[in-house]
Amino acid sequence: MFLNCKTWFSFHYGTYEPKKLIEQAKGLGIKSLALTNINSTADCWDFMHKCQEVGIKPIIGAEVRHEDHFCYVLLAKNNAGLLAIHTFLSYHKQKEIPFPVRPSFTTEDVWVIYRYEEHTLQQQLGVNELIGLDILHLNNLTWQLHLDVDKYVILHPVTYQDKTHYDVHRILRAIAKNTLLSKLTKTDFAGDGEMLMEEGELVSAFARFPSVISKTMQVVNSCSIEMEFHTDKNRKYFTASEEDDSALLRKLAMEGSKMRYGLHNKIALERVEKELKMIADLGFNAYFLIVWDMLRYAHERGFYHVGRGSGANSIVAYCLRITDVDPIKLDLYFERFLNPNRTSPPDFDIDFSWQDRDAIFEYMFMRYGRQYVSLLGMYSTFQRRAIVRELGKVFGLPKEEIDRLVGTREWNSEDKFQRWIKKYGDLLVNFPTNISIHAGGVLISEKPLNQYAVTELPPKGLVTAHMDMFEADRIGLYKFDILSQRGLGHIKDALELIAKNRGKHIDIHHVEEFFSDPNLAKKIREADTIGCFYIESPAMRQLLGKLKCSDYLTLVAASSIIRPGVAQSGMMKQYIERYHDRDKVEYLHPKMKELLEETYGVMVYQEDVIKVAHYFGGISLDEADILRRAMSGKYRSENKFEKLREKFFANCREFGYDESVTTEVWRQMESFGGYSFAKGHSASFAVESYQSLFLKSYYPQEFYVAVINNFGGFYRTEFYFHELRRYGGDIQLPCLNHSDYLTNIHGNKVYVGFIHLQGLEERFAHQIVAERKQNGTYCDLHDVFQRLHPSPEQLNLLIRIGALRFTGLDKKTLLWEANFKSKRLEKEVPVSLFATTDEPHFALPVFEEDRLEDLKDELDLLGFVVGDFFELLEEKYLSGVIKAKELPQYLGQQIKIVGRFVTLKETWTIKNDRMCFGTFLDAEGDWLDTVHFPPVYKQYPLLGAGFYEIHGRVLEEFGVYSVEVLSMRKLGYKFGSKF
Template sequence: MYLNCRTYFSLRYGTYSTEELVTTAADHGIHVLALTNINCTCDSWDFVNSCQQKDIRPVVGVEIRNEDTLLYILLAKNNKGFASINEFLSFYLQHKKNFPEQASTWFQNSGDVYIIYPFDRKAAGDLLPDEYTGILASELNKLFGTDWKKYEHKLVVRQPVTFQNKQYFNLHRLLRAIHKNTLLSKLPVETQAAPDETFVSPATLLEQFRQFPAIVTNTYKLLDACRIEMDFKVDKNKKCFSATAEDDRVLLEKLATEGLMARYGKKNKAAQDRMQKELKIINDLGFNSYFLINWDMIRYAQSRGFYYVGRGSGANSIVAYCLRITDVDPIELNLYFERFLNPERTSPPDFDIDFSWTDRDDIMDYIFKRYGRKHVALLGSYTTFQHDATIMELGKVFGLPVEEIKGLQRTVQPTDKIQRLILQYGRLMKNFPNNISIHPCGMLVTEKPIYEYAALFMPPKGFATTQMDMFVAENIGINKFDVLSQRGLGHIKESLRLIKANRSIDVNIHDFHNFRHNTAIKDQIRKAETIGCFYIESPAMRQLLKKLRCDDYITLVAASSIIRPGVAQSGMMREYITRFHNRDKIVYLHPLFEAHLSETFGVMVFQEDVIKIAHYFAGLSLGEADILRRAMSGKYRSGNKFKHVKDKYLANCRELGHTDELAHEVWRQMESFAGYSFNKAHSASFAVESYMSLYLKTFFPREFMVAVINNFGGFYSTELYFIELMKAGGIIHAPCINNSEQYTSISGNEVYTGFVHIRALQENSMQQILEERKAGGAFLHLQDFIERTQIGLEQLNILVSVGAFRFTGKTKKQLLWEANFLQKKNKSHIPVSESLFVEKPVEFSLPVLTDNAVDDLYDQKEILGFTLSNPFSMVDEDTDNYIPAREIGNHLHQVITVLVYFIASKHVQTKNKDIMFFGTFIDKDLDWVDTVHFPDAARNYPLHSGGFYKLTGRVVEDFGVYSIEARKTVKVGFKKRSYDTLK
């Protein structure tokens, strides 16, 4: 009788989790249950799985609504009906159309879907064979006085299930208010569910319908006719890349063998043996087509000249290396293939393939077209309600001012009844799905049409996306292809273009072997001159490179992993650095650590190290060890699985004679790494790309920094990349209407700032300038520009103020005067394109109007967001009175004062829940100053914003890296503007 049940995947409506809904039904003794979420089938697979565990027969369907209007409920008679429902949903969601008032227009010839209309929505006499009317207990009185017996065979019981009890009904109302973006007190009744939409017991329902036994019988019959079979073990991926599975096996071996010859030559027996071992496992586990589809994707990228990096656990595979899916040599780095794929691994493998952000959509479009739109989709995901967002949303619903809401977010200490309610209901709705979104990179390619597994929607990106997340896809046996977007590759691609255009040099960016042994690049890493370089430019990473005196590939691979948050916070990063510099004093936790982790000085640096220790120290199989690693990293949603692997680990340790103290310490170290560290292949892939960036930055620094600027991606703001370009010898010019392009350009050492950095310049204005200049040549003067472009006065004034007309030789004040006059004159003037003769420019007789250098800097800062010269030219302080960054090391343990310009800061929470932060600044010579602000200093002298600071603190040193422990931080002002206009 329960044919209209919802979970919290009826977004901002239902309050049951999927598992809780099924458990509650089982507690009521219910044997058949239908899931009908509003306009989605998101959790259908989880629902079926939960029902199977509780011995409940599942029925899947959907409740169709246009806004708040219930149109009908669809129930799948069978798997074909489920696919039809998904296809129906997908069509209307993707085309963003209202659902039809009558479902029969879509399903009339189906025979696989039941349609249940709410009472009074469709006349009983008009109902088709598979159509019914659902009636609520509260609507039964409407039958009296009607000739309902004529159509009683078309009536079924509808008892919606939306929330658990009165408290959750309140939560439902709060969710509706959030959805409607309205105060709770103003929430319309028609947008809410009825208060009785709870799990009424079967006995109660039967009592309510005791006078209408035929309706109850109809309901049982309808549900009994529904049979859904979902096999979670059947492989649902595209089975063959070529014609047959055997053809796939032969093709993969052929391609791998050819690649092996190119990578290793003819005589590398170890490589040949490993390749054959991997090919057998790949074939036995049915992953030939998975490798070939990834290879096909790479082949297409190569044909289009797209740059890519293959990483993730797939880089552990020599077959992937030979297919050039990755550029990481697994033999050189002793990478475990079992980390990627092993006979005991139940979860699918994955390749993470990075493309430039400019190219990824093209790759995705190719996959859709290559394998068919009915078989390809992006993978969905769900954003969930978490603390800050929940408090903010509930605060708005209750009508609290924003400042009060922010205070509650920080303190979590309620001061009145309303705040207590916000925290109470915030706890209830934590982790509820909030919106259906798109997975950052996952794509699915299935053998059968995707509708057999999920409905699709159309996000702004423009590619069909499943109402299914990665956990469900993995659970039901669909492997995702990870096609990622990365700005770092955009830097590289743009750099190569600029180097070719500016210096006529073709760079072989894949010459990794020479990069890693180049002495200039080694020096660049050792000094941490890495701004703009992929993954190694952040303040923390730069400090780590200095502390390790890193100048080689292997150390950089390790640094890529130990910089991760959990590793640093556990103290293991510091332990690694200490052991790195004191190798003769290492005390290993256990002899097995020395045997298997000597390369990393007994510290678990990579995810493979966790697998090694779990295998050798705790006696788990390699497959079990990988399950443990995945459980530690949160890859399993079930807490039971995590508990199971921990119990087995501890039991094995006891059997092997390890003390509980030792076993728990090893577990602590594994846990700190497994959750945050990279697998070794992943780190190695990152390091390869870092070397590409390092090569470009070392030998072509100006082109490289222009490329970084043009890709708008990196750890720092655009301002710092212009500063770095300045340090590299770039002669930077403000935007110019005759020399600038949309993006920043370079010719020789001359750099013209792109129009795109003028924040208030409209896109159409920019395009008008570029198109007119291309068609009619350089602009001759201000009047010529106005007549040819017809740009409005406000946009024109911005261009003048930023200095875009300085080629005229006139001051900005003079040009602003002329611009205003000429604009008025131009309104009645014949456009130059329509004039028969070119008129002479109007000559003005004006007083001498001079510009001021400080005013120019203010104009740049206001219009661009930063200056195009050393920012210290604006500070209202004598820079010579302060110790420069290069001399900080001469004042170790002393308290000094420096004058610095803010670049970045990172806030962290201490064990005592206090806030402290790390600061990154530059001085007048554009050298770095790193600072530590402990809780007292952070509290008493917060960094309010960017700008200049007088910073007083004690100089400290850590592994040769100097920083200042801040004690006092005082904001310093800018020089005042000059408003003199006449001389």
């Protein structure tokens, strides 16, 4: 009877979580429910699935609105009707055109319901057009209903669940309109009473109009959507048939096996055969071939890629060159990749350079048809900081107070606004706010995607489905992950720069040589990894130092134990202790030794969770994989997590394990099961780390230029310029005659790119380079004017940064002459076809050059200085300080050190106090790690970029040194008083 229900996927409007809507309907004895979110069917399959579980008949449709104006409700009679609704919504969303006043469908499988007050009664209705009545209309209804008794249905809207959520709804509307709550008008939000009620109460209200009740029941009975959940709906065949797919995959795998392992490697051939059989049995041939075809195209285009994910455990993937990880050498666990009970394909995360990925997307759309391909959607949700900001604005708080509230966890219960923010903020957590694009998921379906979802064109310009990965997985659309990362851009560009600058062509895929290179081992052991993919963050560098990591296998493990779950569970520390002292290894149970001896009794990889759940806890392999995913929250809402937990503990009791042992094993599994990596995934990361490290070790200047030009990495660009200078790069300020838009390198001379010059227009920067390439270098200021016609503001920027130093004139002289010439040109009409140098001459005084003025220009225009940053600090502040490399000499002692702030990582203690870990550079350019415990962090906060004098105590853990900050003050720049 309820034909117009909304959930929180009616963004900034509905307040029901889908599960809560269905639970409340079940409690009220409601037998049917129609989901009609605004201009979307985003959660329709989750809704349908949950309705079926509790015996409620689901009806799927949409409430169509043009901006805030209600148009009509559409209900699908069947799957053909749902396809028509999805196609209708997709067309108008993609074209960005208003919805028509009266929709036209080529099928009779869609009900169109207009509101009573919105509809002109004289208008002739079609066979599938109806008028919806709400209880509020009853007082106005008398004889009109007898005009056409077969055209009226009950259309009671359901938007919120109670009075409190009515307030939440109004707050959401104020957020959507970016206005104060008090400024909303009645037309901006839903009416009173848009809540569920007992079905009998709704029917009783319409007792005077039995024809309306019977017509409503007719509509309910006419609607029936079918969906077979968790069955593969991806493209079925890569070729024309399953047999051809199987034959092609076998051919490619066998050819690849010869290339990877030679002709007679029995172990490799047996595993290839085993995998091919299971891939065929599970129907995943096309999935593998689609990935292979995508990478074949990438290789033709010269795109570099890295394959990772659980699919990296596959020897077939290795033979198809999808990955570069040898599963035999690493003894990768086959069942993490595939097991006989698995319903979804293995995960392949295929990384490309951020510059290349869009070309891959476009190929997929063209190769398989735009009707069948889309990017996967996802939903941004309200989280604490954003909630506080939005509620603060809605309630009219000043920005300063909002900023303060965002940074605190302590609320003043005496302040009504803070009470409101706390109350409604708790209710808003996890509300979806809008649809966005998944990081790299692509869907390729056998049937047109509008069978399953609405699609639209976001700013990226590629069709995106109104469906997140959980909804897609639920119905059996399994995504292909096509991702981008800057690390691959670093490698690709570095290789090109090395070829251009040094004439050397490097095969970066010969990683076996890298694994045995002592220079690379030394770099990893000393954590000299700034700029290298995945191993450059302060936390990772500390871990490498604590492990004294110097080989590939240890780096593979490090790539996983750095993940949040392992670190936060305390198991990372145990792993380090056991790694250094095998006598400290204690296994919770003899069976745990069988399963985890390779990792010293610590669960490091996702495979470990699966193996322990299966072999220790007696859970089947497919259930163990579901449990692993449930631990990351994927299935918690469907109660699978709790059911598997109960089964695990019941099995362990049956096996006779001590309850405390079972509890601890479960704690370790749960603490990081959702955050750890598959071993093959970690191995892929480690391969890329070695590739980056090789380039950094042997071609550091080209490598850091590539890092800088990709604008990616853990640190800000200025710190990669710092590393470049440390590694012998002769860094030059931008120059009209040498710089390009991006930073370039010639020999060891590096010219900062125009892109870094703040305020310089991109169009003008490209014009400078294009004109120079076409007509040669610039001669003097007059030549610059003649050829570039710069605006005074743009020319002044170039002069201030020294880009016209080739003229031989100092900056102040150039500024005088440039501004004089600009003023003169403003008064002239350029009519001459020929260059002229006939200009008045005047004598200028000799200007003194000032190094501090130059440094300030660099800081203002680039955001950093290209030389020694410590030139900006008074030398007196460096008196009596120690250096970072001297910390071992002062273990446990209090010291003074001066550092340039790099970055910080904030965290919260178990007592809910805020603390942080800091990273600095000392006067010699060495890296320094600091710890700021809550009382000190509160008293001595970090105040942004610049220099800090730090007083603290030297700490050491596993040979890695840091400073516990006891007090701190920020130091000003040398030119602070002068300017």
